[in-house]
Amino acid sequence: MTRADQSRWPLTPSQKEQYQAIHTTLTRICGRHRPFLLTGDVGVGKTFLARRLGDKPVAYYNIARDHLPQLLTYHKLSDLTPEAAVRFLKKLIKESDAPYAIADGFEPLLSMWAVEHPKVLPNFFVALGRAILDQPLLVVVQTSNDHLPYNALRKDEWWPSERRFRLELTLADKEIVAGNWGVDPMRGHVSTNLYELLATKLEG
Numbered sequence: 072m073t074r075a076d077q078s079r080w081p082l083t084p085s086q087k088e089q090y091q092a093i094h095t096t097l098t099r100i101c102g103r104h105r106p107f108l109l110t111g112d113v114g115v116g117k118t119f120l121a122r123r124l125g126d127k128p129v130a131y132y133n134i135a136r137d138h139l140p141q142l143l144t145y146h147k148l149s150d151l152t153p154e155a156a157v158r159f160l161k162k163l164i165k166e167s168d169a170p171y172a173i174a175d176g177f178e179p180l181l182s183m184w185a186v187e188h189p190k191v192l193p194n195f196f197v198a199l200g201r202a203i204l205d206q207p208l209l210v211v212v213q214t215s216n217d218h219l220p221y222n223a224l225r226k227d228e229w230w231p232s233e234r235r236f237r238l239e240l241t242l243a244d245k246e247i248v249a250g251n252w253g254v255d256p257m258r259g260h261v262s263t264n265l266y267e268l269l270a271t272k273l274e275g
Contacts, residue, residue, distance in 0.1 A: 080251045083244035086120045089236055093124060097171040097207040106199055106208040108230055110221060111238035113213055114264025116248070120238060121175050121211045130169035135176035138163065148183070153195030156180055160210075161202055171207035178213050185218035192219070196229045209236075240264065 082090060093109065111117045118133075125131025132138060134156075142151070142159050156177075164172040177195075184192040199210060214221040221237075224230050245259030245268060254272045262268040 080119075081247065082120070082123065083116065083241075083247045085238060085241055085244050086116055086123075089120060089238050090124060093209060093236055097209060100171075100207045103203050103205055104207055105234060106202060106204065106210055107234045107236065108224070109209055109211045109236045109238060110214050110224060112221070112264065113215060114266040115238050115240045116244070116265060117211050117213065117238055118175055121173050121209070124209070125173045128169050130164065130167040130172040132160075132163060132172065132174045133176035134160070134174060135179050137176075139179070151180070153180075153184060153191055154198045156195065157198040157202060160199075161204065164204065164206065164208060167206070169206070171209065173209045173211065175211040177210070181212070182218050193223075193229055196224070200230055200234075 089109070093107070096107070109117060109121065122131060134142070138159075142156065145159070146152075146155050160174055164174070181192065181195065184195065202208075212219070212224070214224065224235065225232070242259060245262060245265070246256045248265055249256045249259045249268060252269065252272050254268060258268055258271045262271065
C-alpha cells in the first residue's frame with residue numbers, strides 16, 4: 072500500500088469538512104499568527120488528512136518519523152522539555168517558505184511527558200500557543216483518555232477554541248474507508264476506529 076495509492080482515496084465526509092475549514096482558515100491569514108491544533112482520538116484519520124493538506128506547496132513535517140534524531144542532537148530524551156520541543160519546531164518551520172506548515176508526529180513526546188512528567192505536559196500547549204510565527208501552522212495532536220483527554224485541551228488555559236479543529240469518525244466515514252480497503256462495509260458498524268477496521272482486513 073503506497074503513498075500514491077492513498078492519495079487516490081477519497082476523503083471521508085468528516086475529513087472533507089475539516090479540510091475545507093482548515094485550508095480556508097490558514098490561507099486567509101496575513102502576517103504573523105499563532106498556531107492552530109487539529110485534534111482527534113486514535114485511528115480517526117488525522118495523519119491521512121494532514122498529509123492531504125500537506126501536499127505541495129504546503130510544508131508537512133512528521134517529527135517522530137523524520138526529525139526526532141535531529142531534535143535529540145540538542146537534548147537527551149530524558150531531559151527534553153516541552154519548551155525545547157516548541158523551540159525546535161519554530162526553528163524547523165522558519166526554514167520553509169510554504170503558504171502554511173503542518174506538524175505531525177508528536178505522540179511519542181506527549182506520551183512520555185504524560186507518563187513521566189504529567190505536570191509539565193500542559194507546558195507544551197502553553198509554549199506552542201504563545202508562539203507567534205511568520206506563517207500559519209497546524210499541529211496535529213492525538214487525544215486519548217490515558218494520556219491526553221480532549222477535555223483537557225478544551226480548557227481555555229490550555230488552548231482556545233477558535234484555534235482548534237476536531238476530527239471525529241462517523242458511520243459514513245467508516246463505510247467509505249472500508250470501501251477503500253476492500254472490507255465489508257458492515258465492519259464499519261462494529262469498529263470503533265480505523266485501526267480496528269484495518270485489523271479485520273488483515274484477519275480476513
